[in-house]
Amino acid sequence: MKMRLQKFLAKAGIASRRTSEKLILNGKVKVNGNVITQLGTKVDPEQDIVTVNSKVAKIENRKVYIALYKPKGYITTLADPQGRKKVSDLIKNVKERVYPVGRLDYDTEGLLLLTNDGDFAYTLTHPKHKIKKVYLAKVQGIPSENDLEKLRTGILLSDGITAPAEAFILKTCDHNAIVKITIYEGRNRQVRRMMEAINHPVLHLKRIKIGNLDISNLKVGQYRFLSKREVENFLNHATAKVDKP
Numbered sequence: 710m711k712m713r714l715q716k717f718l719a720k721a722g723i724a725s726r727r728t729s730e731k732l733i734l735n736g737k738v739k740v741n742g743n744v745i746t747q748l749g750t751k752v753d754p755e756q757d758i759v760t761v762n763s764k765v766a767k768i769e770n771r772k773v774y775i776a777l778y779k780p781k782g783y784i785t786t787l788a789d790p791q792g793r794k795k796v797s798d799l800i801k802n803v804k805e806r807v808y809p810v811g812r813l814d815y816d817t818e819g820l821l822l823l824t825n826d827g828d829f830a831y832t833l834t835h836p837k838h839k840i841k842k843v844y845l846a847k848v849q850g851i852p853s854e855n856d857l858e859k860l861r862t863g864i865l866l867s868d869g870i871t872a873p874a875e876a877f878i879l880k881t882c883d884h885n886a887i888v889k890i891t892i893y894e895g896r897n898r899q900v901r902r903m904m905e906a907i908n909h910p911v912l913h914l915k916r917i918k919i920g921n922l923d924i925s926n927l928k929v930g931q932y933r934f935l936s937k938r939e940v941e942n943f944l945n946h947a948t949a950k951v952d953k954p
């Protein structure tokens with residue numbers, strides 16, 4: 710969205726609006742290489758290159774990090790041709806354009822992170838970082854120790870063998886079991902496909918943890934901002950395995 714040059718300079722932290730006006734009148738400000746002395750000039754912060762005394766002025770977006778308890782029945786993409794509900798519909802009163810980090814299936818509930826920090830999203834989704842994700846999967850039938858061992862050692866799926874996972878039965882009820890499964894990859898529908906491969910299809914799936922962040926303080930559909938400290942701790946914790954020699 711276009712804005713007046715003096716407002717842009719103030720937002721970019723160059724000077725107050727009044728002082729910015731003086732800089733403009735004194736010919737210190739260029740837009741796309743041309744000196745601008747007209748105070749009303751409008752600029753597009755996304756497109757125009759503004760310099761003050763030859764240094765580029767930029768409006769830095771505040772970085773936001775959100776932990777959301779995604780309910781079932783929401784998609785994690787930002788648009789849906791079928792018009793289904795989107796996780797972004799749940800994020801109210803946040804000016805920044807945040808996007809989901811990774812994905813959860815439409816029918817999966819649980820912890821989803823959203824951010825406008827591309828580096829953070831990249832770290833989280835890059836396979837080399839092996840970010841831990843913990844799920845509770847209600848499955849049909851009761852997997853045997855042999856089945857669980859297959860999940861732990863690796864299962865051949867259509868896109869290759871899965872990396873070792875942790876898996877154990879939390880409880881059983883009637884003819885179903887709740888399996889707590891921890892994976893370090895983020896393949897499409899991975900937990901559902903792993904469970905199908907051992908012939909115990911998922912009836913219900915919930916992600917309860919990513920790295921050291923868990924969902925325990927949130928109710929379904931609720932979200933909260935992560936503090937700077939939480940983000941730092943998260944990244945230290947999550948990437949420690951890779952940084953160690």
Ligand code: URA
Pocket residue numbers: 812813814815817897898899900901902914
């Ligand atoms: N694994 C799945 O099968 N679905 C998800 O949404 C997340 C992990």
